[in-house]
Amino acid sequence: MNSGPALVSILRQGDTLVASVHTALDDSEMVRFQNDLVRQIGEYRARGVIIDVAALDVIDSFASRTLQTIADIARLRGAVTVIVGIQPEVAFAMVRLGMGMGEVATALDLEEGMAHLAGLRGSGARRE
Amino acid sequence: MTPAPAREEPEDADGAAHVADLMPMLRRIVAARVGQHPAAEDIVQETLLRVLTAEDRIEPGMLEPYAITTVRNVIATMWRKQDRDARNQHRVHDPSEPEDAEELVVASEEQSAISVALSRLADRERQILLAHEVSGRATQSLADETGSTAGAVAAQLKRTRARMRVEYVLALEGVEPPTDRCRPVLLALSSADRRRQREVDAPRHLLECEVCARLSEPLMGRGPVRTDEIHVPIGADPDIVAARQAARELASRAGFTGTDLTMLATAVSEVARNIVRFASSGEVSIELLDRPRAGIRVVARDTGPGIGDLDRALEDGFSTYNGLGLGLPGSRRLMDEFDITSEPGQGTTVSMTKWIDRKG
Ligand SMILES: [Zn+2]
Numbered sequence: 001m002n003s004g005p006a007l008v009s010i011l012r013q014g015d016t017l018v019a020s021v022h023t024a025l026d027d028s029e030m031v032r033f034q035n036d037l038v039r040q041i042g043e044y045r046a047r048g049v050i051i052d053v054a055a056l057d058v059i060d061s062f063a064s065r066t067l068q069t070i071a072d073i074a075r076l077r078g079a080v081t082v083i084v085g086i087q088p089e090v091a092f093a094m095v096r097l098g099m100g101m102g103e104v105a106t107a108l109d110l111e112e113g114m115a116h117l118a119g120l121r122g123s124g125a126r127r128e
Numbered sequence: 129m130t131p132a133p134a135r136e137e138p139e140d141a142d143g144a145a146h147v148a149d150l151m152p153m154l155r156r157i158v159a160a161r162v163g164q165h166p167a168a169e170d171i172v173q174e175t176l177l178r179v180l181t182a183e184d185r186i187e188p189g190m191l192e193p194y195a196i197t198t199v200r201n202v203i204a205t206m207w208r209k210q211d212r213d214a215r216n217q218h219r220v221h222d223p224s225e226p227e228d229a230e231e232l233v234v235a236s237e238e239q240s241a242i243s244v245a246l247s248r249l250a251d252r253e254r255q256i257l258l259a260h261e262v263s264g265r266a267t268q269s270l271a272d273e274t275g276s277t278a279g280a281v282a283a284q285l286k287r288t289r290a291r292m293r294v295e296y297v298l299a300l301e302g303v304e305p306p307t308d309r310c311r312p313v314l315l316a317l318s319s320a321d322r323r324r325q326r327e328v329d330a331p332r333h334l335l336e337c338e339v340c341a342r343l344s345e346p347l348m349g350r351g352p353v354r355t356d357e358i359h360v361p362i363g364a365d366p367d368i369v370a371a372r373q374a375a376r377e378l379a380s381r382a383g384f385t386g387t388d389l390t391m392l393a394t395a396v397s398e399v400a401r402n403i404v405r406f407a408s409s410g411e412v413s414i415e416l417l418d419r420p421r422a423g424i425r426v427v428a429r430d431t432g433p434g435i436g437d438l439d440r441a442l443e444d445g446f447s448t449y450n451g452l453g454l455g456l457p458g459s460r461r462l463m464d465e466f467d468i469t470s471e472p473g474q475g476t477t478v479s480m481t482k483w484i485d486r487k488g
């Protein structure tokens with residue numbers, strides 16, 4: 001159950017999990033990442049999840065879909081997910097492809113993502 | 129052995145005349161060693177062909193010594209083989225010289241493959257090839273004889289050499305091509321003719337035909353190494369990433385930047401995934417274009433079940449896996465040109481092009 005230190009790291013900061021994708025992932029690695037993250041959300045009773053995808057040079061239909069799935073599962077388990085660091089070219093290609101992030105919250109970078117989660121907590125909201 | 133005669137000016141720019149000049153000397157050497165042996169003339173021809181193939185690497189003035197060494201080797205090989213065959217009539221296995229024996233078998237197989245290949249050429253092809261390369265007739269002189277031009281004769285010689293290589297490789301491997309399409313494909317590869325390779329859809333045939341896939345390596349190995357085209361075999365998840373990274377690398381070398389690069393890589397990712405999901409194996413080829421303007425062409429081929437309803441496959445949201453149907457229509461939106469053909473039971477080919485001077 002280890003996605004390997006080089007590909008992805010998942011760190012705990014209080015009740016928030018910060019997952020950073022460090023390099024391009026193939027589909028199987030993406031699924032493994034999803035499973036690891038979902039498991040840790042339960043294990044640490046996380047309230048917030050930040051996924052940093054700044055290192056990804058392509059987010060294709062499968063990657064978009066997997067990120068959305070992670071957010072859906074996290075929500076069902078009581079955690080809010082924010083995707084941060086989508087590069088401008090990647091965002092453009094995702095729109096052309098017809099793949100947005102749907103209902104999933106996004107932020108420019110890690111700091112903004114943290115601020116977003118803090119804002120939700122401050123207002124007592126538990127939605128994205 | 130007479131000393132090397134004063135060198136005459138070659139009749140022909142490629143120096144074939146010099147190789148042919150070796151013939152009388154070789155005949156004398158062979159006659160002195162094997163007499164009227166039935167293989168005498170074969171030895172001479174074999175030597176000439178070997179010298180011809182090595183000609184580019186031979187120092188000026190060294191052609192004659194090289195030919196003499198070669199003819200001795202050819203004769204020695206023949207004697208040793210006959211000797212071995214005689215001994216092997218009594219002994220199945222001779223442990224005294226195992227490696228040497230193997231070498232001899234290889235040498236004699238190559239030799240007979242050359243003869244087989246020559247015999248499979250059309251009579252006229254063989255006559256012109258031998259007249260030029262063995263008898264040293266200049267292309268101009270051959271052209272005069274047939275009322276043709278030197279350029280046309282040179283072009284025909286080039287085709288004949290390409291055919292000769294195909295037949296040589298087939299004879300060496302001891303295989304008969306399994307389909308009618310094999311020889312045209314192998315010939316297009318052997319002659320490094322890209323237009324012809326496209327016409328006969330060589331890349332698809334290599335996916336479908338195991339024999340040609342195997343033979344293509346020695347044939348293509350003779351051509352110049354292509355730096356403007358990459359083929360990525362697709363069989364599993366990691367190949368999807370490999371294909372899009374290869375496309376990105378080639379495209380950025382060609383001058384693609386920023387958003388165009390990302391759109392291209394994303395589209396490649398989608399079509400490569402279709403191969404993994406629906407066909408299980410295939411390839412993605414990425415080729416730089418310079419006409420009508422700078423661009424990049426991506427062709428994804430598979431040998432899968434094919435797509436029954438193409439129109440539906442191109443609609444957003446249609447998919448037979450994962451509830452996700454953006455692969456094909458999404459790729460079409462990411463690229464400038466998009467074309468798909470699919471044959472049930474035969475496989476699918478997606479061709480897409482992106483031009484470079486259009487800023488996204
Ligand atoms: Zn074939």
